[in-house]
Amino acid sequence: MPSPAERAIARRATRQLLVGAVVVGLSFGASAAAAATTYASTFTTAASRAQIAATTGADRGLAVVLGPTRGIDTVGGYTVYKGFVFLTTIGAVWAVLAGTRLLRGEEDHGRWQLLVAGATRPGRATAAAALAIGVVAVVVTVLTGLIVAVAGRSPDVGFSPGQSLAYGASLGLVVLSFGAVGAVASQLGGTRRTANGLATVVVAVAFVLRMLADTADGLRWLRWATPFGWTLLVDPFGQPAWGPLLLAVVVSVALGALAVVLAGRRDVGRGLLARHDDRPARLGGLGSTIGLATRLEGPTLLAWCAGIAATGLLYGMVANLVTSDLPESMTSMLDRFGARGTLVDQYFGVVFLLVACVAALIPANQIGAAADEETSGRIVRILAGPTARARWLGERLALAAVATLVAALLAAVCTWAAAAAQGVPIGLVTLLGAGLNVVPSALLALGVGAVLLAVAPRHAGGITYVVVLLSVVLDLVASMVSGWAWLDQLSIFHRLALYPSEPVSVASTVGVLVAAVALAGVAVAAFARRDLHPA
Amino acid sequence: MGVAVRTEGLTKRYGSTVALDHLDLEIEAGEVFGYLGPNGAGKSTTIALLLGLIRPTSGSAAIFGLDVARDAVALHRRLAYVPSESALWPSLTGEEAMHLLAELHGTVDEAYRDELVERFHLDPRKRIRAYSHGNRQKVLLVAAFASRADLLLLDEPTTGLDPLMEQVFRSCVHDAKARGQTVLLSSHILSEVEAVCDRVGMLRAARLIEVGRLGDLQGIGGQRVRAELHGAPPRLDGLAGVSDVTISGNVMECEVTGPIGPLLEALAPAGIEHLVTRTPSLEELFVARYGDGA
Numbered sequence: 001m002p003s004p005a006e007r008a009i010a011r012r013a014t015r016q017l018l019v020g021a022v023v024v025g026l027s028f029g030a031s032a033a034a035a036a037t038t039y040a041s042t043f044t045t046a047a048s049r050a051q052i053a054a055t056t057g058a059d060r061g062l063a064v065v066l067g068p069t070r071g072i073d074t075v076g077g078y079t080v081y082k083g084f085v086f087l088t089t090i091g092a093v094w095a096v097l098a099g100t101r102l103l104r105g106e107e108d109h110g111r112w113q114l115l116v117a118g119a120t121r122p123g124r125a126t127a128a129a130a131l132a133i134g135v136v137a138v139v140v141t142v143l144t145g146l147i148v149a150v151a152g153r154s155p156d157v158g159f160s161p162g163q164s165l166a167y168g169a170s171l172g173l174v175v176l177s178f179g180a181v182g183a184v185a186s187q188l189g190g191t192r193r194t195a196n197g198l199a200t201v202v203v204a205v206a207f208v209l210r211m212l213a214d215t216a217d218g219l220r221w222l223r224w225a226t227p228f229g230w231t232l233l234v235d236p237f238g239q240p241a242w243g244p245l246l247l248a249v250v251v252s253v254a255l256g257a258l259a260v261v262l263a264g265r266r267d268v269g270r271g272l273l274a275r276h277d278d279r280p281a282r283l284g285g286l287g288s289t290i291g292l293a294t295r296l297e298g299p300t301l302l303a304w305c306a307g308i309a310a311t312g313l314l315y316g317m318v319a320n321l322v323t324s325d326l327p328e329s330m331t332s333m334l335d336r337f338g339a340r341g342t343l344v345d346q347y348f349g350v351v352f353l354l355v356a357c358v359a360a361l362i363p364a365n366q367i368g369a370a371a372d373e374e375t376s377g378r379i380v381r382i383l384a385g386p387t388a389r390a391r392w393l394g395e396r397l398a399l400a401a402v403a404t405l406v407a408a409l410l411a412a413v414c415t416w417a418a419a420a421a422q423g424v425p426i427g428l429v430t431l432l433g434a435g436l437n438v439v440p441s442a443l444l445a446l447g448v449g450a451v452l453l454a455v456a457p458r459h460a461g462g463i464t465y466v467v468v469l470l471s472v473v474l475d476l477v478a479s480m481v482s483g484w485a486w487l488d489q490l491s492i493f494h495r496l497a498l499y500p501s502e503p504v505s506v507a508s509t510v511g512v513l514v515a516a517v518a519l520a521g522v523a524v525a526a527f528a529r530r531d532l533h534p535a
Numbered sequence: 536m537g538v539a540v541r542t543e544g545l546t547k548r549y550g551s552t553v554a555l556d557h558l559d560l561e562i563e564a565g566e567v568f569g570y571l572g573p574n575g576a577g578k579s580t581t582i583a584l585l586l587g588l589i590r591p592t593s594g595s596a597a598i599f600g601l602d603v604a605r606d607a608v609a610l611h612r613r614l615a616y617v618p619s620e621s622a623l624w625p626s627l628t629g630e631e632a633m634h635l636l637a638e639l640h641g642t643v644d645e646a647y648r649d650e651l652v653e654r655f656h657l658d659p660r661k662r663i664r665a666y667s668h669g670n671r672q673k674v675l676l677v678a679a680f681a682s683r684a685d686l687l688l689l690d691e692p693t694t695g696l697d698p699l700m701e702q703v704f705r706s707c708v709h710d711a712k713a714r715g716q717t718v719l720l721s722s723h724i725l726s727e728v729e730a731v732c733d734r735v736g737m738l739r740a741a742r743l744i745e746v747g748r749l750g751d752l753q754g755i756g757g758q759r760v761r762a763e764l765h766g767a768p769p770r771l772d773g774l775a776g777v778s779d780v781t782i783s784g785n786v787m788e789c790e791v792t793g794p795i796g797p798l799l800e801a802l803a804p805a806g807i808e809h810l811v812t813r814t815p816s817l818e819e820l821f822v823a824r825y826g827d828g829a
Contacts, residue, residue, distance in 0.1 A: 277665035281630040377622035384616040531589035
């Protein structure tokens, strides 16, 4: 029987994640409902659907990049395909962050120690907190399922409640699985950053395994090896299969149990992979505030760069597969993302939309890191000395901006190198342009985050992530539902041209940059005048 | 000696909560000023205002003639701050943290820093993460004292230090005073304030209720007298300066403000066998001032 302390831990953990889970569930549901409704109203006849299926249904390249195209002659098949890569990736990243927040972030802040000092033990407390991951996976499943079921009541769409729930579960299982991965990573890493890094590697491996599984029929069994594959295996709108869901539950419970065992065996406040506690001084970067910021954030920024470089390499490598021997009618599929021009240009236009999403997450991460300096009280060590507040924030924003620029250019170089090696006719200069093109929208995210930091430091990091992820979802929804195109104006990607498939408007680009700089300026001025957050 | 810290009507409100109410305070350059008060009286708020970390609702504060908000950067070169909650970067070692703080501050007496590391028994090779609270506190104390700043703002700086380290801290404050540095020491440890401070200010419910030399403050409270008498104690009603009289058997206790002569004359007929007088400790003063809980 859980003790009152353990019940309190479970309740508190659930409360911490609930708002995020509701946002994720509503976004997933809205995005899928929009995809289903659009498809049903655009391709009204069986003939038009059959034509799409005939031309693109068997296309392997597209399946590798964006998910299964086999079922796109049905509303359900298209709905799964349309949201697959975006929604599962968002779900996985959010779940990892949620899991490490509960089980490592709290410990980093010293609050976990207070909880464990209650009538419980570290292992049992971990089990209680991990329960919250299960709860939020159910919340995501039910909310997504409900919204899709409402959309499914339309006879044109025609989803049964059971199918809708299965679709919700196919996304909820991603949250459950990677939340559990985050729980185990929290036991291994000695800090939340290390735990996030470890868990993100698992997400990346799972992502690549799913891609591999779709490269050849002989490799399809690989879908069973990754949560992203399980999502596809559920096949919610065909013959819903509950086996993959059961597998996800079993694996997650096993991972949860592993986390509980590991938590019982390690010292509270340390990770199993803890480093030595004493070492000779390394004074690099400790001579200035910008040096300190670079030293503290360097490992994280390198990880982001590595991630975005890997994304570039991956999409560069499969570029040949996607763009060669593709029937002309394929254009209509890519058209749905608003891409135009030659097939190669269209492909890279969509790839750099993905790069834009990742690049915009770097400012969100850095705003969170800057806010943490303040809420932890460490910022006072700097601001009680002769450093102006405006300078401190200005330097942090500049560091984030430079890192974003470097990451975008790195993505361009890696994409080009991998594509050129496969003989895809695309120039380095073109892709460098595509890389630069994603920077203004990312800087807009930085400006928005800076204002949030100047107003509400406690929540700045989290809200900035939400702004970026919601922008992705809004962009998806707005691009599909004609009446909802206005939604796109709320997105930080509103002015983003899908270069090289769309021409870049200089006026738009300059406008976005000016807006970003203006927001940053307002933020720095406001930050210099307000009370610091008490530690 | 000039004025190091001067506040005029310094007030901080959070909504309807008054954290600091019209503080008028002057601290002379070169003095060690003790800042006393129960939890939540406004001690840390005062120091946060002096550091420019929060903005006053009204009133003003200046240090060495410089405005604490407008001239913060220039001013902060001349002061060092030690809080009771030592938030530091957990991945840095003690030595790295001290190096960083010295670099950011701009001045450091390296020989003195090395000496302080010895005196505080600090192992600078360890990561902040692995330090106890007391050891993290030592890192900040060493950095602050080694900066040789003109003004030290110390906000309950010895929380977590053991009694031996407390002695080292006191000797550091004495050294700082001997060098002409000014110290504002907010503290709960009254023996600490008694040992190192020249003057004391007492805060209660956001207001400064008492400022003065320690001796003067103790004079306000008068002295405690305990007398064992040969015969039954006489009635002391109406005797000037005598209050709080308790009698049990042949033992009389009371409080006397002003000259003690009249009391002795009154007691003499009963035959004084044993007499003890004692000035109140700061602790008794503190309890007398705050004991009613308000």
